[in-house]
Amino acid sequence: MRPDALGPYEHALLVGAPLALETADGRTVQLDVDRWLAPVDVGDETVLQRCTGPVLDVGCGPGRFASSLTQRGIAALGVDIADTAVTVARLRGTLALKRNIFDRLPGEGRWPTALLMDGNIGIGGDPGRLLRRLARVTAARGKLLVEAHTDDTADEVLTVRFSQHGVCLGPEFDWAHVGLNALLQHAHAAGYRHYDTWEAGGRAFAALSVSCDSRFPHRQRSRPHATYGEQ
Numbered sequence: 001m002r003p004d005a006l007g008p009y010e011h012a013l014l015v016g017a018p019l020a021l022e023t024a025d026g027r028t029v030q031l032d033v034d035r036w037l038a039p040v041d042v043g044d045e046t047v048l049q050r051c052t053g054p055v056l057d058v059g060c061g062p063g064r065f066a067s068s069l070t071q072r073g074i075a076a077l078g079v080d081i082a083d084t085a086v087t088v089a090r091l092r093g094t095l096a097l098k099r100n101i102f103d104r105l106p107g108e109g110r111w112p113t114a115l116l117m118d119g120n121i122g123i124g125g126d127p128g129r130l131l132r133r134l135a136r137v138t139a140a141r142g143k144l145l146v147e148a149h150t151d152d153t154a155d156e157v158l159t160v161r162f163s164q165h166g167v168c169l170g171p172e173f174d175w176a177h178v179g180l181n182a183l184l185q186h187a188h189a190a191g192y193r194h195y196d197t198w199e200a201g202g203r204a205f206a207a208l209s210v211s212c213d214s215r216f217p218h219r220q221r222s223r224p225h226a227t228y229g230e231q
Contacts, residue, residue: 008162008169010084013037013062021175022163029160036061036118037088040068043201044117047145048072050207052112056137058101059120063089070094079105102133111138116146121183125157125174131190135210144192144208148180152204155182180204 012019012033021029035041040048044065053074057066060078062085069076070093078089078096089096099105101123114134121127134144148154154177161168178186180197183206187195192208199205 005162005170005173006082008164010082012164013082013084013088018164020163021158021160022168024159024172028163028166032118036064038064040064041201043203043205044068046198046200047115047117047147047205050113050143050145051115052143054107054112056105056107056111056114058114058116058134059118059123060089060094060096061085061118063092063094063096065115065117066094066096067092077106101130101137105137108137109139111142113143113145114138116144118147119149119177121146121148121178122158122176125159125176127176127178127183127186128190131186131192131208135191138210141209146183146206146208148183148204148206149177150179150202150204151177152179152181154179180206 008019011017016033016037019031019033021031023029048065048068051069051074053069053076055066055069055074055076057076057078060066060080063078066076066078066089076094078094079099079101080086080089080096081098081100083098086096086098114137121130123130138144156177158175158177159172160175161172162170184195187208191210194209196207197205
């Protein structure tokens, strides 16, 4: 996402305002800001139960996953490109870092679990590139837990803008909608071989892992420490 497109998103997090994505062909996709700001729900719990710490929460937003994991004694780090998201996550008691997922991260190649929740498989409008990147971020045989689009057949790259009350705000950026069927195809092409899928709370999820580290020989195999001070 373009950094100069983040204003409406950051404002919505601060005041709990409604927010949507407006596609170039005129469709409106409502974003669930209230759920992002709320405590974890039934669907979220099914993800948390599958986490092996330490956990990297990619596009952590206001930090409900990382915060809940921290409260349970599981080390977690949230990363997001939005200043406000990182600030709110830290106020919720979690460790959070302002960082683009495609930039260097603490613990590269050593994360036992990474999360892509709340539609974040759409980051950058290129799910294949994102999955390949996270295969290099996670540990050998680590897990990537992904929330997919509720339409199993969804597989589209979108040009979108944020909108509020029907008014478009800010510049366009690329996003993607990826249902479970397409997610598993993208995952296989990116080197993931083992997977599980489930539904909870009207949402769809997948757990992915890379079966062989030979595709990523440069990865380090040790686990990250529970504390991350890199900025």
